[in-house]
Amino acid sequence: MIKPAIPANESQRLAALQRYRILDTPREQEYEDLVTIARTICGTACGAVTLIDRERQWFKSMQGLEGEQTPREDAFCAHTILRPQELTVVEDARLDARFSGNPSVVGDPHIRFYAGAPLLSSDGYALGSLCVFDSVPGVLGQRQADALRALSRQVGRMMEMRMLRHELEHHQQEHDWYEARLGEYYLQLEQVNSELSEQTRTDPLTGLSNRRALATALSEAIERAGEVPPAVAIVDIDHFKLVNDIHGHAEGDRVLTEMAGVLRAQFAGRGMAARYGGEEFVILMPDTPLQQAELQCQYLRESVGLLPIGLPVTVSIGLAAHRAGESPQDTLQRADSALYQAKQDGRDRVVVAT
Incomplete structure (x- = not known):
């Protein structure tokens, strides 16, 4: 020595x-x-x-x-x-x-x-x-x-x-x-x-996968898809800015971690949930028919509304199934457009991309 x-x-x-x-x-x-x-x-x-x-x-x-x-x-x-x-x-x-x-x-x-x-x-x-x-x-x-x-x-x-x-x-x-x-x-x-x-695959706050990990998983799910293409849903916490503004960022972080817990419980072993950024999350559902994916999203929406966190929290969800020939980003963009429509229609709802 x-x-x-x-x-x-x-x-x-x-x-x-x-x-x-x-x-x-x-x-x-x-x-x-x-x-x-x-x-x-x-x-x-x-x-x-x-x-x-x-x-x-x-x-x-x-x-x-x-x-x-x-x-x-x-x-x-x-x-x-x-x-x-x-x-x-x-x-x-x-x-x-x-x-x-x-x-x-x-x-x-x-x-x-x-x-x-x-x-x-x-x-x-x-x-x-x-x-x-x-x-x-x-x-x-x-x-x-x-x-x-x-x-x-x-x-x-x-x-x-x-x-x-x-x-x-x-x-x-x-x-x-x-x-x-x-x-x-x-x-x-x-x-x-x-x-x-971008150098790690896990979101430090929620413990969910991050955007980079999601991109990799979505590309892989599309490549190995059989007759049933993967479905993706973008989930946005309604009026989340008000939570931070009124109750503070610590309370906002608590809402995000509670939301992550619901996603983890519902989709563990049957897909992937990732924090996409801010108050947005993305759910990847491989080999899931669109109708079944919509039911899962509706169940998620109802589960979030019942969270015992002392705040009225709802989510809006845009859902899309991958189409042959389109890129992963195209699929996410269609889900995002559906999410925008859900917000325009009054929030607290699921909209399926056409």
Whole structure:
């Protein structure tokens, strides 16, 4: 085992870390979500957001293991910060002189694979790492490496926003300027989130498949369809914007997760339900006659209306069966036109595309 060296700019690096005022703060869901996405993309059991303090490695997020910190001299991420512009990838720690005698390698949790992307401050100092690791050897593909870098940049932006919020509390006279800066960072985060959602096949909020996974499944269902073509339905929660505006986004998220639960229960093993975007969901029903698909949609509509969530929630549904010769997108477009007609006709109904 080779203990990690101390960076030449250590005093400046530690000063940059302290400016963020993040050490020893509670866990936050935003960081947990990014680690979950990193683990999903890289296919590992464990992941973490780590910060390297003077003598310790502290975890802002840790998944797959317990604990809040470890000695710096034992930290894989203490090696990662030595190369701020590079990913550190260890395919088998037993074969790497830096880690072969590490307590986490020879004992629990028996780390073998590790990949860490440095977390950089706005002025370029390596503060820690977004890392994934596992107890079995592994490799990191190029797309996985690109995604891990993108996620580490997003963690950095979240830390920047956190620091800006503290500055806002102490500099109210400059409120408008700081608010504009926060807005810029939020827009950047939304853009990165959009990119990341295309790199994973699961919607983080609902646990359903996402748009990318649906596109693949629909194409495959069309290719292997027999005499009965697949049917697709687009489901839209009626007046969902009012839920967010009146009750708040947390309540809106609750409605979305309840809706996902109904879809999962009704179509598990008999098709696929995906979150298409916002309050829209898509149901794929392979080998399902159109009349039967319409009955299933009617049953879904009635089930949603009976949800015990304390809010009057209804859905409008547009249904279409795939036609020979048309593309998957054409089928979805016809279902979307039927959905539009359902809304025009008064909502809370199913309309079948002609």
